[in-house]
Amino acid sequence: MRNAGEGGRGPTMLERAGTAAADAGRGETRRPRLRMVVRWGFVVLILGFLVGFVVTQWDQLPSFDWRFRPGWLALAAAGVVLFYAIHAEAWRAIVRGLGADLDGAPARAVWGKSILARYVPTNALMVVGRVLMAERLGVGRRICLASLVYELGLALSAAIVVAAYFVITMPALEDQPARYAVLAVVPLALAVLHPRVFRRGADFALAKLGREPLPAVLSPARVATLLIVYIVSWIAVGTGVFGFASALHPVAAEDFPYVAAAQAVGFGVAVVTFVSPSGLGTRDAALAAALAAVLPLAVATAIAVGFRLFQTAVELAFVGVVAWAGRERSAQTGARPA
Numbered sequence: 001m002r003n004a005g006e007g008g009r010g011p012t013m014l015e016r017a018g019t020a021a022a023d024a025g026r027g028e029t030r031r032p033r034l035r036m037v038v039r040w041g042f043v044v045l046i047l048g049f050l051v052g053f054v055v056t057q058w059d060q061l062p063s064f065d066w067r068f069r070p071g072w073l074a075l076a077a078a079g080v081v082l083f084y085a086i087h088a089e090a091w092r093a094i095v096r097g098l099g100a101d102l103d104g105a106p107a108r109a110v111w112g113k114s115i116l117a118r119y120v121p122t123n124a125l126m127v128v129g130r131v132l133m134a135e136r137l138g139v140g141r142r143i144c145l146a147s148l149v150y151e152l153g154l155a156l157s158a159a160i161v162v163a164a165y166f167v168i169t170m171p172a173l174e175d176q177p178a179r180y181a182v183l184a185v186v187p188l189a190l191a192v193l194h195p196r197v198f199r200r201g202a203d204f205a206l207a208k209l210g211r212e213p214l215p216a217v218l219s220p221a222r223v224a225t226l227l228i229v230y231i232v233s234w235i236a237v238g239t240g241v242f243g244f245a246s247a248l249h250p251v252a253a254e255d256f257p258y259v260a261a262a263q264a265v266g267f268g269v270a271v272v273t274f275v276s277p278s279g280l281g282t283r284d285a286a287l288a289a290a291l292a293a294v295l296p297l298a299v300a301t302a303i304a305v306g307f308r309l310f311q312t313a314v315e316l317a318f319v320g321v322v323a324w325a326g327r328e329r330s331a332q333t334g335a336r337p338a
Contacts, residue, residue, distance in 0.1 A: 072247035076307075079240025080314040086233035087155070088112060088322065090226055094147045094154075099216040100139045103333075109326025110134050112319040146202055146214055150193060154223070156271055157189040158230030159264040162238065166261035166290060193223050234264045244307045245291070248299070255294040262290035266304075284308055 085108075092107040102110075110133040117126035127148055134144040160182065167182045191197060195217045203213040218226075238260025245251050245259055266287035284304045291300035 068247045070247075072243045075243030076240045076247060076310065077243075077314055079236050079238070079243060080311050081318055083233050083237035083240065084112070084315065084318045086229060086236065087151075090154070090229050090233070091147060091151050093222075093226060093229075094150045094218065095134070095139055095143065097216070097218045097222050098143045098146055098150075098214070100143050102134075102137055102139065103329060105322070105325045105329035106137050108322040110137065112322040112326075115315070116319060140215075142206060142211060142214055146198075146217075149198075149202075150218060150223075150226075152271070153189055153193050154226050154230050155233075156268065157186050157193075158227055159234055159267045160185050160189075161227075161231055162234040162261050162264040163268055165257055166265055166293075169257070190223065190227070193218070194220060234267075235260060238263050240311075241287075241303075241307055244310060245295070245303045248303055248306065249295065251295070258294045259291060262287050265290045 088108040088111040089104075091111050092102050092104070095102055095107070110130060114126050114130035114133060117123070117129045120126075127145070130148060131141050131144045135141055139147075164182045164186075168179050192201075199214060199217045202217070206213055241263045242251065242256050242259045251259060266283040269286035270283040287307070288297075288301045288304035291303055295303070
């Protein structure tokens with residue numbers, strides 16, 4: 001930590017905030033009872049918002065003839081699981097590129113358990129949870145915070161690439177040259193993630209908080225590779241949406257690109273409205289609007305809300321599996337579980 005009081009100058013408000021953030025959670029290791037109370041408090045808070053989220057979504061389900069074709073539903077589940085698996089491994093690759101190393105199972109457990117905190121408004125608890133759990137595995141807080149910025153930037157850039165197809169090929173916009181402007185967002189995002197730009201911005205923010213600079217940043221080649229990985233993940237979950245839609249209602253094969261890109265469109269809207277728990281309402285509305293380009297509005301709405309509940313169920317199952325695997329791995333190695 002930098003000496004904020006050099007030259008007779010007292011620590012600034014930001015430096016005091018940085019010190020408080022750096023010390024947060026460390027007192028728990030010396031006070032097991034406090035650690036247990038805090039941990040269970042987080043669990044209860046997340047479960048409360050998760051239950052509220054499910055109830056809200058359930059109440060929004062439209063009156064519909066809910067008959068599913070199992071084969072398509074299996075494809076939907078596979079697409080969603082692959083999406084989460086790719087994102088978990090991509091985050092681990094980001095952390096590795098920043099100079100830290102994580103064993104596979106514990107890393108997936110940290111990533112999986114932290115995403116459940118997205119159901120709490122503002123997503124701040126997800127960041128705090130990821131940082132604290134990763135720290136128990138030896139990942140510094142600066143590195144973990146940087147990894148979260150990279151993760152969001154890459155996931156959003158990849159979503160825009162996939163969603164761009166939807167925007168550019170929409171019949172309603174075919175006479176609007178401005179529709180190609182969506183492609184400008186990707187190079188802008190990648191420019192922010194360029195090593196020179198990202199390091200300057202990150203080190204400036206860390207300095208204001210009285211913290212040391214980042215030990216490493218991702219190379220342009222690694223950023224480009226990860227962008228491709230995230231694009232594949234959006235295609236995977238888009239395939240899941242197509243499978244879910246086809247399980248509920250006939251969907252033409254030529255409409256696959258529109259349906260698959262709809263989830264990326266919804267994610268982009270959810271990022272803009274990050275204060276809502278896991279994009280509650282906004283993502284579903286955007287997904288329904290995107291699906292309505294090729295499906296009747298009533299069907300599109302049913303698919304959007306139904307898929308969100310389906311995705312949540314698959315997510316909980318995925319998190320349960322990776323959390324169990326992470327604990328088993330920690331038991332084998334004698335390491336402290338995250």
